[in-house]
Amino acid sequence: MTERLYYHDPFLQAFDARVERVDSHAGRTSVTLDRTAFYPTSGGQPFDTGRLAGAAVVDVVDQDDGTIAHVVEGATLHAGQQVHGEIDWPRRFDHMQQHTGQHVLSAAFDKLCGARTVSFHLGAEVSTIDLAQELSPADLARGAAEANRIVWEDRSVGIRFVDAEEAAKLPLRKEPVRGGTLRLIDVDGFDLSACGGTHVARTGAIGIIAVAAWERFKGGQRIEFVCGGRALRRFDALRDAMTASVRLLSVLPAELPAAIQRMQADAKDQKRALSAVQTELAAFQAEDLAASGEAAPPGRVVLRAIDTDANGLKALATAVSAKPGNIVVLVSTSRPALVVAARSADVAGVSAQQIVVALTARFGGRGGGRPELAQAGGLDGDADAVLAVARDAILPRATS
DSSP states (O other): OOEEGGGTOTTOOEEEEEEEEEEEETTEEEEEESEEOOOOSBTTBOOOOEEETTEEEEEEEEOTTSOEEEEEESSOOOTTOEEEEEEOHHHHHHHHHHHHHHHHHHHHHHHHHOOOEEEEEEOSSOEEEEESSOOOHHHHHHHHHHHHHHHHTTOBEEEEEEOHHHHTTSOOSSOOSSOSSEEEEEETTTEEEEOOSOOOSBGGGGOOEEEEEEEEETTEEEEEEEEHHHHHHHHHHHHHHHHHHHHHHTOOGGGHHHHHHHHHHHHHHHHHHHHHHHHHHHHHHHHHHHHTSEEETTEEEEEEEESSOHHHHHHHHHHHHTSTTEEEEEEESSSSEEEEEEEOTTOOSOOHHHHHHHHHHHHOOEEEEOSSEEEEEEEOSOHHHHHHHHHHHHHHHHHO
């Protein structure tokens, strides 16, 4: 059983210990100590990193026998060796801010809205809590405001140990998932929870709790939040993005949403105008394309490579097939190729969908459509080869 120094002193940054054994974990060297300040991945909180007698600690694993394995790289250690360990303190303190912030935020949602936290995850950039029910934006704001009130009151965060009988008499926020001796984290006058993680000593060290986003999740709600240093970095990133945006658009920060809305409206108008122009141009081009087609029963076959995108190909094919007696296959000059096949309403015995199926079977890609109009993309072939296969797919049907 490894003595867990972080249980009693989460602020311990360095310690001395003895190597109990050296093993292998997932193909890497792991070291078990008689005592450690390194926190293993557990309860939604990631492991600590740092140094152990010159070796880099790259993972810390809580094992079934109550010991903690330290996965190390860069040095050879042996059983019985006395070692000095040092925690990566910035990483540890960041985890302490986020984890304590989670306790306070979860308690705020529970007290104000009756929303129970069912799970917690501390990620590399953001952390999340999953609530058992969905809250309104107004309730989320109320919960965040209450949590920050507790932060700014700089309340003490204590650690104490109790047995199961004593725990049953205490107002724990949630029922413990394990029995025996429990480690409790006590946010003075606000939250009492069983937890094995590392936490700050006073709520003021959390700095600030910012709810960054939320979404529906498994019948409840997933809340994304950042605390302390992470909140400052998020603010810096948002500030830089805002500054660049207002400079590019020549507006004040408060005017940015309206400016983006105007740009979106202008873009939609331009798209509609461009579509109208493409349709008109396609009508003129369709005359030339139809005239260049190959006469064959039961219609004129138009096969052409065009330097345009999928919308351009579709507009042209639709314009050609709008006139009676035409079967048209247009392929892009780009590679992987795009293809559109269409037929006039009066043409029988030919399916645009079957033409596209034949092409994707030969050249790969994906597509679909109807007998009158079909298209595909991702074809691995040059335009001439694609059109040759299209011609073979059309003419046997047309002359049978």
